[in-house]
Amino acid sequence: MDFFAPLRRALARFTRDERGVITTEMIIVTPLLVWLFLALFVYWDGYRAKNTAVKATVAVADMISRESAPINSSYITGMHRVYRYATAAQRPSWLRVTLIQYSEAGSAFRVIWSRTTDSSRAQAHTNASIAEMRRNLPNITDADTLMVVETWQEWSPAFWVGLSEQVFYELATEKMRAQALLPIT
Template sequence: MLATVLSNLRRFRRDEAGNVTIETLIWMPLILGILAATFSLHDAFRYKSLNVKAAYTISDALSRETDPIDNAYLDGMVDLLSYLTRSEGPYSLRVTLVRYNANQDKYISEWTQTRGDFTNLTTQDLGSMHEKLPNLLHNERVIVVETATMYKPPFEVPGLNTDSLFYNYGFTRPRFAPKIVWSDA
């Protein structure tokens, strides 16, 4: 009995039939995991790029305005954000007109409007953003546009996007007027 078991084990050890199937079973999950992670990373960078471009498009559109900005205009900018990013939402947008006071070395929030999950950006909040804002002349203004959109990766990859949120921040100087004006019309 023991001799037949040892004989069968020796024959099994020498037999090379079926190695490809076993190697495929071992390596296929790893290869599929790498492909899924690569696809998810590519999609995340593509989506991040779309969000940055959308934020700068909105900022550029606002910088060209000479008429007062109202609620309908800002709602249209949220629709533009959803169109450009093509995500499932929700979308958040915050537009703030910031003025620099060189005498106090301080950025001042002249007005801020939000849509979605953002809160109003106050002058105190701008103190913590001092290094993110550009160097300005006394009483010069910039339009600060912040966007946030939700992102769900096609495949779950640990550490890819744990909070499922893409936040973008940009600023533009008003082009055709010294400042843009908010209207409650």
């Protein structure tokens, strides 16, 4: 007398029965698909924000390089507003604009002037700080001037999918078009 025969038959029937499999698969896969959709959205938004920050930085640098009248701190603040508008910034951002001149004799850049919209996060450049970022600057001829525009834009993901908050840093350089030594007041 096989005492476990009914139990084995019931177990065999259970393993062959495929009713409800789709529901079970849906319960298992749906959270993964939702997470994947949210992750793609967040990564796409991050790339969009980074790309927009790059374009806005280059646009601001180009606008300043075409300026022919003396500029002041209000002008720099206005350029920061243009940047914020172009990026549709919801989070804090700040900007630093520096006019530098290259000296072939000293083989170094000299800061003519530097202004920032948030001095607690980005100090105005000095000759020493420009020397530290020399490898990021293009080669130019003796006595040429270069406008350096740096922007920082905070970004936070809409959903937590493994990405943390970030600050996008962008640097754009432009040769001055209207006049070599753009005065600041």
